Amino acid sequence: MIAVVRIRLENITKEFGxxxxxxxxxxxxxxxxxxxxxxxxxxxxxxxxxIIAGIYKxxxxxxxxxxxxxxxxPPKDRNVGLVFQNWALYPHMSVFENxxxxxxxxxxxxxxxxxxxxxxxxxxKIENLLDRYPWQLxxxxxxxxxxxxALVKEPDVLLLDEPLSNLxxxxxxxxxxxxxxxxxxxxxxxxxxxxxxxEALAMADRIAVIKDxxxxxxxxxxxxxxxxxxxxxxxxxxxxxxxxxNGFADRGILRIGKSTIPLPKExxxxxxxxxxxxxxxxxxIGEGIEGEVYSVEHLGRxxxxxxxxxxxxxxxxVPGDRRFEFGDKVRLKPKKIVxxxxxxxxxx
Amino acid sequence: MRDIETKSRKSELLIILTIVIASVPMILAFSLLVLSSxxxxxxxxxxxxxxxxxxxxxxxxxxxxxxGSIRVNIFEITLNTLIVALGVAGLVTIVSTLAGYALSxxxxxxxxxxxxxxxxxxxxxxxxLIVGVYLLYKLTLPQDPDLxxxxxxxxxxxxxxxxxxxxxxxxxxxxxxxxxxxxxWSGIIDGASRITVWRKIMLPLVKPGILAVALFAFIxxxxxxxxxxxxxxxxxxxxxxxxxxxxxxxHMPLIAAAGxxxxxPTIVFFLIAQRILLQGYSGGxxx
Amino acid sequence: xxxxVLIFYLIPLVxxxxxxxxxxxxxxxxYLFDLVGFYNYHRLFxxxxxDPSFKAIVLxxxxxxxxxxxxxxxxxxxxxxxxxxxxDIVGSKFRLLWLLPRIAPIAVYSxxxxxxxxxxxxxxxxSILMELGIIHQPIPWGQIxxxxxxxVIIFVNGLVGVSFGMIVFTSALNQIPKELVIAARxxxxxxxxxxxxxxxxxxxxxxxYVLTWQFLSLLTTYCHLFLLVEWNLVNRDYGxxxxxxxxxxxxxxxxxxxxxxxxxxxxxxxVSGGFxxxxxxxxxxxxKRPRGDV
Numbered sequence: 056m057i058a059v060v061r062i063r064l065e066n067i068t069k070e071f072g073x074x075x076x077x078x079x080x081x082x083x084x085x086x087x088x089x090x091x092x093x094x095x096x097x098x099x100x101x102x103x104x105x106i107i108a109g110i111y112k113x114x115x116x117x118x119x120x121x122x123x124x125x126x127x128x129p130p131k132d133r134n135v136g137l138v139f140q141n142w143a144l145y146p147h148m149s150v151f152e153n154x155x156x157x158x159x160x161x162x163x164x165x166x167x168x169x170x171x172x173x174x175x176x177x178x179x180k181i182e183n184l185l186d187r188y189p190w191q192l193x194x195x196x197x198x199x200x201x202x203x204x205a206l207v208k209e210p211d212v213l214l215l216d217e218p219l220s221n222l223x224x225x226x227x228x229x230x231x232x233x234x235x236x237x238x239x240x241x242x243x244x245x246x247x248x249x250x251x252x253x254e255a256l257a258m259a260d261r262i263a264v265i266k267d268x269x270x271x272x273x274x275x276x277x278x279x280x281x282x283x284x285x286x287x288x289x290x291x292x293x294x295x296x297x298x299x300x301n302g303f304a305d306r307g308i309l310r311i312g313k314s315t316i317p318l319p320k321e322x323x324x325x326x327x328x329x330x331x332x333x334x335x336x337x338x339x340i341g342e343g344i345e346g347e348v349y350s351v352e353h354l355g356r357x358x359x360x361x362x363x364x365x366x367x368x369x370x371x372x373v374p375g376d377r378r379f380e381f382g383d384k385v386r387l388k389p390k391k392i393v394x395x396x397x398x399x400x401x402x403x
Numbered sequence: 404m405r406d407i408e409t410k411s412r413k414s415e416l417l418i419i420l421t422i423v424i425a426s427v428p429m430i431l432a433f434s435l436l437v438l439s440s441x442x443x444x445x446x447x448x449x450x451x452x453x454x455x456x457x458x459x460x461x462x463x464x465x466x467x468x469x470x471g472s473i474r475v476n477i478f479e480i481t482l483n484t485l486i487v488a489l490g491v492a493g494l495v496t497i498v499s500t501l502a503g504y505a506l507s508x509x510x511x512x513x514x515x516x517x518x519x520x521x522x523x524x525x526x527x528x529x530x531x532l533i534v535g536v537y538l539l540y541k542l543t544l545p546q547d548p549d550l551x552x553x554x555x556x557x558x559x560x561x562x563x564x565x566x567x568x569x570x571x572x573x574x575x576x577x578x579x580x581x582x583x584x585x586x587x588w589s590g591i592i593d594g595a596s597r598i599t600v601w602r603k604i605m606l607p608l609v610k611p612g613i614l615a616v617a618l619f620a621f622i623x624x625x626x627x628x629x630x631x632x633x634x635x636x637x638x639x640x641x642x643x644x645x646x647x648x649x650x651x652x653x654h655m656p657l658i659a660a661a662g663x664x665x666x667x668p669t670i671v672f673f674l675i676a677q678r679i680l681l682q683g684y685s686g687g688x689x690x
Numbered sequence: 691x692x693x694x695v696l697i698f699y700l701i702p703l704v705x706x707x708x709x710x711x712x713x714x715x716x717x718x719x720x721y722l723f724d725l726v727g728f729y730n731y732h733r734l735f736x737x738x739x740x741d742p743s744f745k746a747i748v749l750x751x752x753x754x755x756x757x758x759x760x761x762x763x764x765x766x767x768x769x770x771x772x773x774x775x776x777x778d779i780v781g782s783k784f785r786l787l788w789l790l791p792r793i794a795p796i797a798v799y800s801x802x803x804x805x806x807x808x809x810x811x812x813x814x815x816x817s818i819l820m821e822l823g824i825i826h827q828p829i830p831w832g833q834i835x836x837x838x839x840x841x842v843i844i845f846v847n848g849l850v851g852v853s854f855g856m857i858v859f860t861s862a863l864n865q866i867p868k869e870l871v872i873a874a875r876x877x878x879x880x881x882x883x884x885x886x887x888x889x890x891x892x893x894x895x896x897x898x899y900v901l902t903w904q905f906l907s908l909l910t911t912y913c914h915l916f917l918l919v920e921w922n923l924v925n926r927d928y929g930x931x932x933x934x935x936x937x938x939x940x941x942x943x944x945x946x947x948x949x950x951x952x953x954x955x956x957x958x959x960x961v962s963g964g965f966x967x968x969x970x971x972x973x974x975x976x977x978k979r980p981r982g983d984v
Contacts (some may be wrong), residue, residue: 112408129409131878143869147891156887157877208877251886404934406775406868407875408759414881418772422784429791429849432802435814445805445812519968526964530933531953534940629913631940641797648801648921662798669793677786 058245059086060120060211062107067116069102069268076102078268079181080116087242089235091259099268100248101216107131107246108214120211131160133212134206140217141180142197144189150200150238151185157208175207178237192220195230202234206241213245219254227248231257252292256280264288283393286400289332295359297393300344302331304394312365314344316388328397333389335359337374343388348379362387433666441662459658475643477661483556484625484639484665490560491624495567496617500609501569503575504601505650508587525569533633534560540634555636567623571616578612579605618676625669640665746836746927747935753840754847754906754931761848762904766855768908771889788856791849800917803846807831807923808854832924839928847914851907855900862896863889877956897973902967909960912937932956932957 062084069077076099083250084090092100105111107118109130117126125133146152151172158168179199189197198218205213218234219227235258238245249255255262256276264271264279264287272284283289289297300313304325309318311331318325346364353375360371360379364387371387379385394403439446443453465474506518540558545551582605590600606613628641635642640661648659728741772867773781791799803878809830816828832842866889874884890897912934919929932940932952939949 108876109409110876127409129411130407130876135876137876138875140874141867142871143867143873145870145888147888156874159882160878192940202872398524406871410875415776418775418881419780422769422772426784426787428806430787432806433790433794433812435805436798436802439805468947469697511764522968523961523964526906526960526967527958528933528936528960530910530936531957531960534950534953537940547761622793626793627913628796629916629937641795644797644801645920650802658801662795662801664800665795669795670790673786673789673793 059242061086061381062212062244062246063119064103064107065117065119065120067103067106067113069099069111070114071108076268077113080265080268080270082263082270082273084244084246085260087244087257088330089238089245089247089260091247091249091255091262092265093252093255093262093291094265096250098265100250100265102263102268103218104214104248108135108137108211127238132207133154134210135212135214136208136210138198138201138205138213138218140220140345142189142201142218142221143366144197144200144204146189148188149185150181150187150189150192153189153200154185154204154207157204171207171209172203175203178206179203195226198222198230202237206243211244215245217248217250219249220251227254234258253294256292264291266291279340282389282402283332284402286332286395289393289395292332294327295335295370295372297332297334299395300331300367301397302329303327304329309392311344314386316343319392322394322403324389325403327392329403330395330397330400331389332393332395335370335392337389337391338371339388339390340371340373340377340385341388343386346385346387348381348383348385351379352380360385436659437663437666439656440663442656445655445659458654458656461654461657462660462664477643477664480638480643481664483635483637486556487559487563487627487631487635487639488621488624490556491564491567492617492621493569494560494564495620495623496613498564498568499571499575499616500606500613502572503577504579504605506572506576507579521569521572525573529566532566533562533629539634552636555634559630559634560624562634563624563627564620566630567620571620574616575609575612578609582608614676614679620674621672622669633689640659695920712714727940743927744935747930747932750836750840750843750928751931751933753842754837755905757840758844758851759901759904759909761844762851762908763855763900765848765852766857766900767859767890767893767897769852769856770859771881771885773860774889785856785860788849789853792853797917799846799850799914800921801841803918804921804923807842809833809923819968832918832922832929835925836928839905840922843915843918843929846918847908847911848887850914852902854904854907858896858900862893866892899971902963902970906960906963906967909933909958909963 062082064080064082064084067077067080067082068075068242073402080103092103094100101123102111106113109128110124113126116154117124119125120133129215130137144150145156148156154172154175155168158171172185173182176185181196181199181200181203184192184196184200189200192200198221201218215234219230222230230275231254247255247258256279259276261273261275262279263273265286266287272279272288274282279292283292286299290299302309302313304310304318304322304327306326307318307323309316309322309329309331346362346369349361349368351361351362352359357372358375358377358379360373362369362371362385369387373379395401396403405574434503435446439453439454439456441454443455446452462477465476540562543553543554545548586604586608591597595603626641628645632640632642632645633658638646644658644662644665647661769785773784775781776784805812806813808816809828809832811817811820811828811830813828815831816825819825829838831838833839852906870888871884872911874888910933912931915924915929915931915934916937918924919926919934920942923929933956936949936956938955939952
């Protein structure tokens with residue numbers, strides 16, 4: 056029913072005058088994959104999406120859909136569906152007219168149109184809203200209409216630009232799951248832009264982390280979370296984010312301030328100044344790095360204890376039943392660490 | 404707007420071509436006039452271009468014809484045009500800025516009526532008013548010849564300006580409306596009087612509006628012919644051209660030169676103001 | 691400010707109305723107090739029925755307003771849409787070009803067209819057509835009645851008028867979220883389709899605004915016609931609208947009292963048109979909030 060396409064981006068660079076929005080991005084998106092483009096605002100992720108869509112033309116580099124070079128093709132020849140952050144529904148057209156618009160442009164027969172619209176609206180559960188106008192719909196409903204409009208022409212690729220950011224928090228989580236289900240059911244290749252790392256972790260098959268126009272890491276949510284290849288990736292993913300401390304590695308021992316802890320086997324041969332990364336959930340309180348309790352935030356089942364180590368703040372997740380006072384001296388033992396080169400900030 | 408970068412160039416070229424074709428008569432007609440001022444005879448059919456600077460020399464020397472002793476002072480005429488234009492610009496700017504602010508910020512009785520009146524006045528036929536205005540003019544005209552000339556200038560500026568004021572007030576009101584209340588409130592809380600607030604805070608913020616109003620008022624004054632010929636005793640470039648077309652002794656390329664001279668400041672002024680206006684706007688907008 | 695309004699609008703208005711009921715001719719103030727009732731209006735109607743040149747003027751006024759209105763509104767719309775799809779720099783240059791007729795000195799503007807449509811072979815249009823072999827003798831364009839004269843005045847005024855619509859529609863188009871256009875492009879729409887299905891429907895209010903405003907303007911415009919008629923480029927009767935008629939009778943000699951009657955009629959149409967416009971466009975809403983955004 057829907058052709059499933061593999062996307063390959065080769066050395067994509069995009070410049071707007073003097074400003075380099077994207078720098079040498081190489082990325083492959085598999086057939087039927089849900090790929091999230093994750094990054095902070097201004098990182099270039101939306102620019103990359105628009106290049107895949109055909110709205111922007113890369114200054115350098117080429118794009119392939121399934122081995123076909125589409126770099127110079129306009130959007131309509133690429134058969135992509137695009138869902139905007141603010142949905143961009145035509146305000147003067149009814150929901151039905153909004154959805155049929157792409158089909159009318161392709162001169163599809165009226166009977167066909169009706170059938171396809173029925174199919175898509177049923178799938179998105181909006182079949183009873185066809186006569187309404189966008190201003191009469193809630194945010195969540197408008198979003199479904201936008202998705203329906205993108206899907207009705209049976210695109211090869213579904214592109215979504217932060218589609219959930221205009222919804223309230225509760226709705227967002229609900230729609231997240233539905234979107235993922237829909238994508239899997241249709242088996243369509245999807246590229247999803249977001250700045251919300253939780254969203255990316257929850258929905259994507261693979262995540263591409265982008266910062267300042269550069270691709271920092273591509274991997275499954277697990278890979279990105281457990282084995283970040285760049286300090287930024289480690290610090291961006293996870294809530295609360297990864298802790299970073301300066302340390303010195305030598306012969307299997309890691310020295311942080313006055314304390315020392317043993318290094319895991321894979322880092323035995325590392326020598327010199329390093330950045331030590333570890334997640335708040337991966338810390339035991341007991342033996343190890345010296346620190347002083349700075350603040351405590353109770354979350355019910357758990358608590359976030361902020362500990363000051365050599366002047367740096369470190370967050371630790373602890374079960375809620377332990378008691379901590381400001382100024383308590385504690386010792387932290389990270390169970391899992393990632394070392395980063397001090398200068399390049401890449402993982403060792 | 405370059406909406407998508409992969410769009411084919413063809414459609415853009417087609418649009419450009421259409422607009423250019425539509426613009427041809429206008430461009431042609433104006434260019435020929437300017438060309439004529441540099442020619443011995445009027446260039447109206449692309450064949451009769453005989454280049455010379457004679458017309459311009461004559462114009463500035465005040466000679467009206469190749470032979471004959473009719474003298475004209477083009478500098479004075481241009482100056483008159485300038486006086487009218489500046490007068491209208493000044494008057495309209497001041498009045499509309501004050502009135503615009505008042506209508507935007509102050510609540511007074513009859514406010515709504517004033518606003519409706521302004522809009523209706525704009526729809527009012529200028530030609531109907533000009534008759535009554537002229538009558539007043541005739542009735543109040545002083546007898547002393549010097550005073551009479553001065554009065555006619557004064558009257559022209561007032562009358563022409565009055566025509567521009569309704570729209571300008573509306574425009575300025577719009578600009579003032581766009582400024583959030585907080586700016587004035589913080590000024591008043593800090594102890595400034597309303598007038599100080601107006602001068603130090605509001606005016607700088609509506610600069611693009613003031614510029615726009617002043618620009619259009621100036622153009623209105625500069626380009627006018629009807630009011631100038633009706634009220635003004637002296638000549639401006641407009642009445643100069645009017646009175647010299649096809650008359651026995653006038654050398655048309657010379658008139659073309661006068662026309663070009665008349666036209667030039669409009670274009671220059673407008674281009675400069677455009678640039679300033681655009682700078683004023685792009686501060687808050689990104690493409 | 692209110693004083694100015696008073697002096698330049700109310701008093702002249704009252705005077706004009708008053709004067710139209712007098713028998714004043716040629717500004718002879720002696721007749722100022724000689725009221726003759728509706729006599730002038732009757733004469734006007736009589737003239738309309740029996741005086742061919744006055745009939746021509748009325749007809750010209752109607753044709754002129756209707757056709758120029760169409761030209762102005764659709765021309766302005768076309769220019770706005772066309773320049774909208776071009777890159778900003780190129781588009782704005784074209785818009786500037788089309789502002790030229792509006793801002794050029796009226797005397798120069800009239801002069802330029804005087805030579806363009808001149809009836810002898812020195813007329814630019816004539817010489818071009820003769821060069822191309824399309825015609826063999828110069829045609830007195832403005833003197834062909836009625837369509838020659840009408841075409842000239844519609845053309846000349848049309849070029850001036852399109853700039854208003856162009857400005858209004860351009861600013862309206864710029865307020866439409868760009869995503870709507872991009873979404874349509876992704877679906878494969880051409881500039882024409884986008885204009886027809888998306889942009890124009892969203893401009894409905896502005897279309898009405900330009901239509902009504904231009905109608906009122908055309909009803910009362912006469913500056914750009916005055917010199918064309920005075921210099922005899924266009925036939926007097928078929929190149930004069932009612933507004934110009936008023937001015938001419940008042941200041942070029944003629945039946946001032948009748949001209950004034952015509953002026954009052956124009957004013958009545960104009961003002962009622964103005965009120966109608968306000969109602970139609972919902973200006974009530976704009977005025978109810980003295981402080982706040984619409």
